[in-house]
Amino acid sequence: MSETSALFGAARGGDRTALARLLSLIERGGPEARVVGRLSFALAGPASTVGITGAPGAGKSTLTSALVSRIRDRASEVAVLAVDPSSPFTGGAILGDRVRMSDHSLDRGVFIRSMATRGHLGGLSLAVPEAVRLLDAVGFPLVIIETVGVGQVEVEIAGEADTTVVVVNPGWGDAVQANKAGLMEIADVFVVNKADRAGLRDTLTDIERMLSLRSVDGWRPPIVATTATTGDGVDDLLAAIESHQQWSIGSGDRAARRAMRTEVELDRILTTQLLAKVAALHQDDGWAAVVEAVRSQQLDPWSAAEDLLG
Amino acid sequence: MSETSALFGAARGGDRTALARLLSLIERGGPEARVVGRLSFALAGPASTVGITGAPGAGKSTLTSALVSRIRDRASEVAVLAVDPSSPFTGGAILGDRVRMSDHSLDRGVFIRSMATRGHLGGLSLAVPEAVRLLDAVGFPLVIIETVGVGQVEVEIAGEADTTVVVVNPGWGDAVQANKAGLMEIADVFVVNKADRAGLRDTLTDIERMLSLRSVDGWRPPIVATTATTGDGVDDLLAAIESHQQWSIGSGDRAARRAMRTEVELDRILTTQLLAKVAALHQDDGWAAVVEAVRSQQLDPWSAAEDLLG
Numbered sequence: 001m002s003e004t005s006a007l008f009g010a011a012r013g014g015d016r017t018a019l020a021r022l023l024s025l026i027e028r029g030g031p032e033a034r035v036v037g038r039l040s041f042a043l044a045g046p047a048s049t050v051g052i053t054g055a056p057g058a059g060k061s062t063l064t065s066a067l068v069s070r071i072r073d074r075a076s077e078v079a080v081l082a083v084d085p086s087s088p089f090t091g092g093a094i095l096g097d098r099v100r101m102s103d104h105s106l107d108r109g110v111f112i113r114s115m116a117t118r119g120h121l122g123g124l125s126l127a128v129p130e131a132v133r134l135l136d137a138v139g140f141p142l143v144i145i146e147t148v149g150v151g152q153v154e155v156e157i158a159g160e161a162d163t164t165v166v167v168v169n170p171g172w173g174d175a176v177q178a179n180k181a182g183l184m185e186i187a188d189v190f191v192v193n194k195a196d197r198a199g200l201r202d203t204l205t206d207i208e209r210m211l212s213l214r215s216v217d218g219w220r221p222p223i224v225a226t227t228a229t230t231g232d233g234v235d236d237l238l239a240a241i242e243s244h245q246q247w248s249i250g251s252g253d254r255a256a257r258r259a260m261r262t263e264v265e266l267d268r269i270l271t272t273q274l275l276a277k278v279a280a281l282h283q284d285d286g287w288a289a290v291v292e293a294v295r296s297q298q299l300d301p302w303s304a305a306e307d308l309l310g
Numbered sequence: 311m312s313e314t315s316a317l318f319g320a321a322r323g324g325d326r327t328a329l330a331r332l333l334s335l336i337e338r339g340g341p342e343a344r345v346v347g348r349l350s351f352a353l354a355g356p357a358s359t360v361g362i363t364g365a366p367g368a369g370k371s372t373l374t375s376a377l378v379s380r381i382r383d384r385a386s387e388v389a390v391l392a393v394d395p396s397s398p399f400t401g402g403a404i405l406g407d408r409v410r411m412s413d414h415s416l417d418r419g420v421f422i423r424s425m426a427t428r429g430h431l432g433g434l435s436l437a438v439p440e441a442v443r444l445l446d447a448v449g450f451p452l453v454i455i456e457t458v459g460v461g462q463v464e465v466e467i468a469g470e471a472d473t474t475v476v477v478v479n480p481g482w483g484d485a486v487q488a489n490k491a492g493l494m495e496i497a498d499v500f501v502v503n504k505a506d507r508a509g510l511r512d513t514l515t516d517i518e519r520m521l522s523l524r525s526v527d528g529w530r531p532p533i534v535a536t537t538a539t540t541g542d543g544v545d546d547l548l549a550a551i552e553s554h555q556q557w558s559i560g561s562g563d564r565a566a567r568r569a570m571r572t573e574v575e576l577d578r579i580l581t582t583q584l585l586a587k588v589a590a591l592h593q594d595d596g597w598a599a600v601v602e603a604v605r606s607q608q609l610d611p612w613s614a615a616e617d618l619l620g
Binding site for chain 1: 344347348351352354355568569572573575576577579580581583584585587588591600601604605607610611612613614615616618619
C-alpha cells in the first residue's frame with residue numbers, strides 16, 4: 001500500500017492530520033493528487049454540499065460559524081472549505097476572518113480548511129472539486145464551501161454546490177453591484193445578513209423583484225434575513241437550506257446538476273491537460289527551431305502549429 | 311489559381327474591394343483565412359505598426375484622423391485597423407466614432423477598417439495579427455491599430471505593435487484608473503489629449519512619476535500634449551512616434567519584440583487548436599458514454615480525460 005493510500009485509510013478512520021495532508025497533496029497537484037482523486041472518487045457522493053458566497057465583509061464567516069453550531073447541536077459532523085482565490089495563503093486558519101471559526105477549533109466533529117493556492121495548472125477550479133470529493137469520501141455528511149468574494153471564480157466555485165447560498169447586506173454594497181446578475185443566477189437561498197441595519201426592506205424588495213425576472217424552474221429561492229452575530233434567523237437559514245436539499249433530491253435537480261458538473265469538470269481537466277501540452281512544447285527540442293523558422297518567415301505560424309502538434 | 315489567390319493579387323495591385331474581402335475572410339477564420347495568412351506571411355515585414363489605445367472618449371479617433379492627415383501630407387499611404395472587441399459590428403465605418411475618419415473616405419491612400427467580430431475560436435487575438443500582416447503584405451508602409459477601450463484584450467492588441475501610443479486626458483478619467491499599470495507597461499509614447507482642459511499639469515506630473523518607476527530599458531517614453539480637434543501637438547506626436555521607430559530599429563528592440571510576438575502568436579494558435587480539439591470531443595461518439603461512466607462513478611474524470619485524449 002502506498003503512503004497516500006495509507007493516509008487515505010487513516011483519514012477515513014477519523015485522522016484529521018492525515019486528512020489535512022491529503023488536502024495538501026490535492027492542492028499541490030500532480031501524480032499524488034491523482035491517487036487521492038481516484039481513491040476519493042469511488043466513495044464520494046453521499047455528502048450534501050452547500051456553497052456560500054457574498055462580498056467580503058458580508059458576514060459569511062460569522063454566518064457559517066453560526067450554521068456550523070446549529071449543525072453540531074444535532075451531533076452531525078461538518079467540513080468547511082474556505083476558498084480564497086486571491087490569497088497566496090493556504091492550509092490552516094490563516095485568513096483573518098477564519099478567526100471567527102475558532103469557536104469550533106476544539107470540536108473534532110468540525111473540520112475547517114482554507115484553500116488559496118493557485119499554484120498548479122488549472123489551479124483552484126480543479127482542486128476544489130477534488131477537495132470536496134475527499135471530504136465527502138472520508139465521511140462528512142455535509143461540506144460547506146465558503147468563498148471570500150464575489151469575483152467570477154468565487155461565484156463559479158460556490159455555484160457548483162448542491163445548494164448555493166448568496167449572502168448580501170442591506171443596501172447590497174458596491175462589491176456586489178458588478179455581479180448582481182451572476183449571483184441571481186446561482187442563488188438557491190438568499191440571505192440578507194446584518195438585517196438589523198438600515199435598508200433591509202428595500203433590499204428584500206429589490207431581491208424579490210430581481211428573482212421574479214428569473215425563469216421559473218420549479219424552485220423559488222427563499223430570502224432569509226439573518227443577524228449572524230446574534231444568531232437571529234440562522235435557524236431559518238438552515239431550514240431554507242434543508243428545504244432546498246429535499247426539493248433538489250426529490251425533483252431530480254440535484255442529480256441533473258451533478259451530471260452537469262461532471263461534464264464541466266471533465267472539460268476543465270481536458271483543457272488543463274491540453275494546455276499543459278502547449279507548455280511542454282516549449283521545453284521540446286524542436287520549439288526554438290520552429291519559432292526561429294516562423295520569425296525568419298520560412299514557416300507560417302499555422303503550419304508551425306500543425307508541425308508541433310502532429 | 312484559387313479565388314483567394316486572385317483576390318490577394320488584386321489587393322496587392324491596389325484593389326481596395328479585394329482587400330476588404332480578404333479581411334472578411336480573415337475575420338471569418340477557417341481554411342480560407344489560412345490561405346490568406348500563408349500568402350501574406352511571406353511578404354509581410356516592411357510595414358511599421360503603431361498601436362493606439364486609451365479610454366473611450368479620450369479622442370483617439372480624432373487623433374488618429376489628424377495623424378493620418380499629417381502622414382498623407384507626405385504622400386505616404388496608411389492603413390487604419392479599428393479594433394473593438396466589445397462590439398458585434400465589423401466591416402466598414404460602422405462605429406459611431408469612425409465617422410470622424412470620414413475626412414479620409416475619398417482618399418485612396420488611406421484604408422480604414424473596423425474589426426469587431428469574435429466569432430471564430432480564438433477570435434480577435436488571432437485575427438488582428440493576420441489582418442495587420444495582410445495590410446503589410448499588400449504594401450502599406452504604416453499600419454495603425456486603434457483599439458476602442460482600455461480593457462485587457464484591447465491593451466494587449468495595441469501593445470503588440472512596433473510602437474504603442476497610450477492616449478489619456480487631463481485627469482486621466484475613471485475608465486483608465488483600473489488599468490494604469492498595464493498602460494504604463496506598454497506605452498512607448500504617452501499622449502495627453504484634450505490638453506486645453508483643466509488638470510494638464512497634474513496629469514503630466516503624474517505620468518512622469520509613474521514612468522520613473524518603470525525599469526529603464528533604453529527608451530524613456532516621451533509625453534506629448536495634444537488637442538486633436540485643433541491639431542495642436544499632432545506634429546510632436548508624429549515626431550515622437552518616428553523617434554521611437556528609429557530607436558527601436560537601431561537598438562534591435564523592434565526585432566526582439568517581433569520575435570517575442572512570434573512566440574506569443576504561436577502559443578495562441580496552439581492553444582486555439584487544442585481547445586478546438588476539446589470542443590470536437592463533445593461531438594465524438596464516445597463523449598456521452600465517457601460522461602456517463604464518470605457520472606455513475608465507474609471512471610474517475612482524470613482517467614476519463616486520458617481515455618479521451620489517448
